[in-house]
Amino acid sequence: xxxxxxxxxxxxxxxxxxxxxxxxxxxxxxxxxxxxxxxxxxxxxxxxxxxxxxxxxxxxxxxxxxxxxxxxxxxxxxxxxxxxxxxxxxxxxxxxxxxxxxxxxxxxxxxxxxxxxxxxxxxxxxxxxxxxxxxxxxxxxxxxxxxxxxxxxxxxxxxxxxxxxxxxxxxxxxxxxxxxxxxxxxxxxxxxxxxxxxxxxxxxxxxxxxxxxxxxxxxxxxxxxxxxxxxxxxxxxxxxxxxxxxxxxxxxxxxxxxxxxxxxxxxxxxxxxxxxxxxxxxxxxxxxxxxxxxxxxxxxxxxxxxxxxxxxxxxxxxxxxxxxxxxxxxxxxxxxxxxx
Amino acid sequence: xxxxxxxxxxxxxxxxxxxxxxxxxxxxxxxxxxxxxxxxxxxxxxxxxxxxxxxxxxxxxxxxxxxxxxxxxxxxxxxxxxxxxxxxxxxxxxxxxxxxxxxxxxxxxxxxxxxxxxxxxxxxxxxxxxxxxxxxxxxxxxxxxxxxxxxxxxxxxxxxxxxxxxxxxxxxxxxxxxxxxxxxxxxxxxxxxxxxxxxxxxxxxxxxxxxxxxxxxxxxxxxxxxxxxxxxxxxxxxxxxxxxxxxxxxxxxxxxxxxxxxxxxxxxxxxxxxxxxxxxxxxxxxxxxxxxxxxxxxxxxxxxxxxxxxxxxxxxxxxxxxxxxxxxxxxxxxxxxxxxxxxxxxxxxxxxxxxxxxxxxxxxxxxxxxxxxxxxxxxxxxxxxxxxxxxxxxxxxxxxxxxxxxxxxxxxxxxxxxxxxxxxxxxxxxxxxxxxxxxxxxxxxxxxxxxxxxxxxxxxxxx
Numbered sequence: 137x138x139x140x141x142x143x144x145x146x147x148x149x150x151x152x153x154x155x156x157x158x159x160x161x162x163x164x165x166x167x168x169x170x171x172x173x174x175x176x177x178x179x180x181x182x183x184x185x186x187x188x189x190x191x192x193x194x195x196x197x198x199x200x201x202x203x204x205x206x207x208x209x210x211x212x213x214x215x216x217x218x219x220x221x222x223x224x225x226x227x228x229x230x231x232x233x234x235x236x237x238x239x240x241x242x243x244x245x246x247x248x249x250x251x252x253x254x255x256x257x258x259x260x261x262x263x264x265x266x267x268x269x270x271x272x273x274x275x276x277x278x279x280x281x282x283x284x285x286x287x288x289x290x291x292x293x294x295x296x297x298x299x300x301x302x303x304x305x306x307x308x309x310x311x312x313x314x315x316x317x318x319x320x321x322x323x324x325x326x327x328x329x330x331x332x333x334x335x336x337x338x339x340x341x342x343x344x345x346x347x348x349x350x351x352x353x354x355x356x357x358x359x360x361x362x363x364x365x366x367x368x369x370x371x372x373x374x375x376x377x378x379x380x381x382x383x384x385x386x387x388x389x390x391x392x393x394x395x396x397x398x399x400x401x402x403x404x405x406x407x408x409x410x411x412x413x414x415x416x417x418x419x420x421x422x423x424x425x426x427x428x429x430x431x432x433x434x435x436x437x438x439x440x441x442x443x444x445x446x447x448x449x450x451x452x453x454x455x456x457x458x459x460x461x462x463x464x465x466x467x468x469x470x471x472x473x474x475x476x
Numbered sequence: 477x478x479x480x481x482x483x484x485x486x487x488x489x490x491x492x493x494x495x496x497x498x499x500x501x502x503x504x505x506x507x508x509x510x511x512x513x514x515x516x517x518x519x520x521x522x523x524x525x526x527x528x529x530x531x532x533x534x535x536x537x538x539x540x541x542x543x544x545x546x547x548x549x550x551x552x553x554x555x556x557x558x559x560x561x562x563x564x565x566x567x568x569x570x571x572x573x574x575x576x577x578x579x580x581x582x583x584x585x586x587x588x589x590x591x592x593x594x595x596x597x598x599x600x601x602x603x604x605x606x607x608x609x610x611x612x613x614x615x616x617x618x619x620x621x622x623x624x625x626x627x628x629x630x631x632x633x634x635x636x637x638x639x640x641x642x643x644x645x646x647x648x649x650x651x652x653x654x655x656x657x658x659x660x661x662x663x664x665x666x667x668x669x670x671x672x673x674x675x676x677x678x679x680x681x682x683x684x685x686x687x688x689x690x691x692x693x694x695x696x697x698x699x700x701x702x703x704x705x706x707x708x709x710x711x712x713x714x715x716x717x718x719x720x721x722x723x724x725x726x727x728x729x730x731x732x733x734x735x736x737x738x739x740x741x742x743x744x745x746x747x748x749x750x751x752x753x754x755x756x757x758x759x760x761x762x763x764x765x766x767x768x769x770x771x772x773x774x775x776x777x778x779x780x781x782x783x784x785x786x787x788x789x790x791x792x793x794x795x796x797x798x799x800x801x802x803x804x805x806x807x808x809x810x811x812x813x814x815x816x817x818x819x820x821x822x823x824x825x826x827x828x829x830x831x832x833x834x835x836x837x838x839x840x841x842x843x844x845x846x847x848x849x850x851x852x853x854x855x856x857x858x859x860x861x862x863x864x865x866x867x868x869x870x871x872x873x874x875x876x877x878x879x880x881x882x883x884x885x886x887x888x889x890x891x892x893x894x895x896x897x898x899x900x901x902x903x904x905x906x907x908x909x910x911x912x913x914x915x916x917x918x919x920x921x922x923x924x925x926x927x928x929x930x931x932x933x934x935x936x937x938x939x
Contacts, residue, residue, distance in 0.1 A: 239563045241600050261561040261631075328550055452564035453554030461546040461568075461576045 158215040160207045167194045167201035174201045175410050178216075179227035180209050181397070185376075186227075193417045197410065209233050209317040216242050216402050223402045224411040227418075229270070229370070230317040232454040234398045238263045239455060243400040244408050250416035258396065258419075260450040266396035267418040269447065272322045273371035274386040275355055280307065280364030281384075289390040290332045293365065297339050307364040308340045309354050312347035313470055318395070319348075322368040324457040324466060325393045325448050332390065334473060340367065341474040358383050370395070387444075394447045488667045495659030502655070503648040507641075514640040518633050519605075525559055526607035527592050529626045533568070534611045537624075542616045544570060552626075560632025565599065569623045577625075584608035584625045602629050669693050673700065681911075685711040722776035725769035732766045771901040774834055778905050781831050782912035789937060790832055792823035792864045796857045799836040803844060810849045814840075817856045823864035826937045827913045835909035838902040839868045839930045846872035846928070859936060867931040874921040874928040883919060906932065 164183045179186060183204055190202050205223075207215065209230030215221040216237055228234050237243060243263040251265055258266040274293065276286070280303065287293040297304045311319020326333040346363065348354045351373045354366040359380050374385045399418055401411045448454070456462055532552045538545050546568060556564050567577035584606055585593035593608045610623040669692055676690065687704035736759060743755045800816050807814050843853045851871040858865050875883065884907035903917070910917040915934035922929050 239565075241563070241602075261563070449554065449557070451554060451557030451561070453550055453557050455564060456548050456550050456553050459548050459576055462548050465545065465547050 157219040158207060158211045158221065160205050160211070162206035164204045164206075165201060166190050166204065168199070169201075171199050171201040173199065173407060173410070174203050175225065175407055175414065176203045176205070176223045177225045177227065177414075178205045178207060178212050178221070178223045179225075180207065180212060180229050181227060182206065189418065189421055192421065193414055196417070197413070200410065213237060216404070220404060221402075222404045222406060224405040224407045225399055225414055226402050227267075227397065227399045229395055229397050230321060231396055231398055231448055231450060232321055232458055233317060234264055234400060235260065235450060235452070235454040236458055237402075238400055239452065242403050244403055244405060244411075246401055246408075246412045246415055248412060248416050250420045254419055257447060257449065264398050264400045264450060265415055265419055266398050266450065267415075268372070268397040269394050270397060271371040271387050271445075272326075272368045272393040272395065273374055274388060275358045275366040275369045275374045276384040276386055277358050277361055277364050278382050278384055279361060280304075286384060287386065289388050290330075290336050291390065293388075294332070294336055294339050297343060297365075301343060304343050304364055306344045306346070307362070308343045308367070309346040309348055309357060309363045309365070310337075310340060310367040311354075312349060314467055315347075315349050318351075318370065319368065320457070320463075320466075321395065321448070322393055323470065325446065326368070327466070329391050329393065329446050334469075336367070337470065337473040338476075341476045345474055347474070355380075355383070368393075389444050391444050391446050394445050396448060396450065398450070487670075488663045491663035491666060492660055495662065496656050499652050499655030499659060503652040506651065507644050507648045510644045511637070511641055514644070515637055518636045518640075521559075522605055522628065522630070522633055523594055523607060525556060526605065526626050526628060527609070529553065529556055530592070530607050530609045530624050533566070533624045533626070534609055534622065537568075537611060537613065537622050539613055539615050544575070544613070544615055544620075544622065546576065546622075556626075556628060560628075560635075562629045562632045563602075565604065565627040567625045569625075571620050572623075575622075581625060581627060582606065584623070589621060597627075599627065604629055605633075669696055677703070685714070718776050718779055721772055725772040725776075729766055729769040729773070732762055732769065736762045736766065768901075771838075771905065774838070775901050775905050775908075778831055778834060778908050778912075781828055782908060785831075785912055786828050787826040788829065789824050790827050790829045792825060792832075792859070792866055792934070793818045793857050794822070795829065795832055795836055796855055796866055799833060799840050800855055802837065803840050806841075807844050807853065810844070810847075812844055812847055812849065813852045814844075815852055815854045817854070819858055823857060823859040824937050825864055825913070825934045827934070831909045831912065835906040835932060836866060836868075838905050839932070842902050842930070843868050843870035843872075843928075846870055848872065862936055862938075863933055864936045865931055865933045867929060869922060869927055869929040871927040874926070875919055884917065903930075906930070910934070 162183055166187075177190075183206060186204065190204060194200060194202065209228050210233070212226060212228050213230070213233040213236070216223060216226060217240070226234070226237070238261060245262045246265075247262050251259060251262065254265060274287075281296075284296055284300065284303075285292075287296055297308070311322065313320040313323045323333070346357075348357075348366075351370040354363065354369050355374050355377065357363040358366050359377075359382060361382070371385060371387065374383065377383075399415050401408050401415065405411050457466070529552045532549050532555075533546070536547050536549055536552075538547075553564055553566075556562065565578045565581055567579065567581045568575040580599075582595070582597040582599055582604075585595040585608060587593045589610045589612065591609075595606045595608070597604055597606055604627040606625055606627040608623060608625040610621050613620055613622055673688065673690070673692060673696065677688070685707045687707060688700050692700050739755055739759045739762060743752060743759070746752050746755055797816060797818065800814050804814055840853070840855065847853055847870040853871075854867075854869045856867045856869075858867070884903045903919070907917045910932050913934055915932060918931045918933065920929050920931075921927070
């Protein structure tokens, strides 16, 4: 018995050492205290965003606790890839990193009725499953556009900014693609979709663009009026703040990049069965009480014109942008456009 | 007639088994060949798309500002994703030094730079297919070799192969079932003529030894020829033996007549009662022999004429009254009265008058023989327009019940006939004549319990 306790203690210490190797932003627990099993979820999404779905899952799983760890997409990737952290579910908006983790063999397969009823673009290899689709939006401050027509496309925006440099000087924001995985994903996909992206980036660079790490901060600055335009903001975050009437969320009509939030079961999972059920729950659940998180099922109407939707495709194509050479080349081009 | 036939196997079964075996073998062969072919095809298509991927990466390799720039096109990997969900690995080296990608990927197949090289290896515990190609670049005036390897797991290949296997297996099973069905049909139709022949031969009457004339397949010709020749030999042999019997009977009858005449003359001369008794016994024996000889001749005649039946219109009434007239003297000797009842109109049937007469004479003779003295034999002719009947009824002991079936066989005599001269051929003759004319002989006992009743029935000629 003493030996066992000793061993268990050592194991716990080792686990703790492991757990600290990657940086976490938040850690929350759900479910009864005395539960015998703990489902470990690592996610890039705010706990508040996911709380409803976690609690609804716990209702069907008595005697289960959920340990919900929030980390950035890079830290999530590092936790699974390098630190070998024991996790049962990995949820992330960084589709490229998720794809790479699955491609490199850090995921377990999962097949169920729920996953097989997903559209083919919403799953890859029976390992990676999309459970929301979220557009990259342009968030505008209404007051800043006073007297100007509201833009509907990137071209409109470019024309407006070129015509009114005084009004927009220093009041344009976007992701710093070198810092933010999601920003990089949006930028690379935009660049792949249209040359307009580079023109827009150059125009924004000329206006002294402010660079951000996260969507939330950008939206905050648009709300206060520090920013007139925030480009490539996670639409779901903006739509989750309907009380902010001074902002306008624009899904550009020329094309709107749509990111899929994805989940997989890490190979290190100790509860793959429950993890599988959790993924089923994720993909089948109505996301009605989470505005902006559009479900993967039932096609999800994101814009009036579905033609303009560019869903980022799951699959090996995403690995291209993670290549070191490719990344360096992209950063250089981006830097020369932004930092003139 | 029907001896046990010793069987060995069945042609039909053997045919079916061989056809099924062949079909199964072909189906399996098809499955194996198609599967092998499909695997080559699927592997080739994977190699091709991997080659295309490698080529597009190599094409993007360029020298910019004196350094290597490698802008991997999005399509290089997305094209792999279009075909299957397989995992993708790649590595790029410059003069054999790692540049980017997966550093721990197995070393590629060695070969000339200009060649596209293929290798199947194991990486991270799964089977991968690697395609490698290289290109010479001049970087800062120094020639260098950039080598690109793109690898993919083979799950898609395996899945494609499984799908093809399933389809081909279904196809093979369908093919086998169809072939089996056709095989059974073929076996049935092959065996058909044999069954027809067996049927037609076994349906034949006992005396029918005519050759088989129906057209038969070539393979059966020797069998049918042998059967025909066997039957003709059998028939010849039967005819010969009947001829012999007839000849013997004829040869015996004439001397017997002489012997009988002499015996009667002797009887008149002999006075001693015991001698007279002896001579009488002799005469009686002679009568019996002569009668038997006569009936044997009759029978031979019936057999012969039955085969070459002459058909003419014959009136049953005429025949019956003729027969009664002929045998009336014999009946009178024994104080037996013959009562003949005839219908108002003639009963005409098509047949051989001599044969029919012989049949009637035999039946009437039997009736007289087995009737006690001072009794009546009734002969009734009747008809209903389609069938005519002659019924002869005596007041004798009747037929033993258990013997009704066997009495018409040759030389079979009833168990209750002792003391009466007879050969056992009378009923046989009547029966054969009836059959030869498509009629029948029916034997029964009178309902009142006295006497037997024999009736001959025939279909009447339609007017």
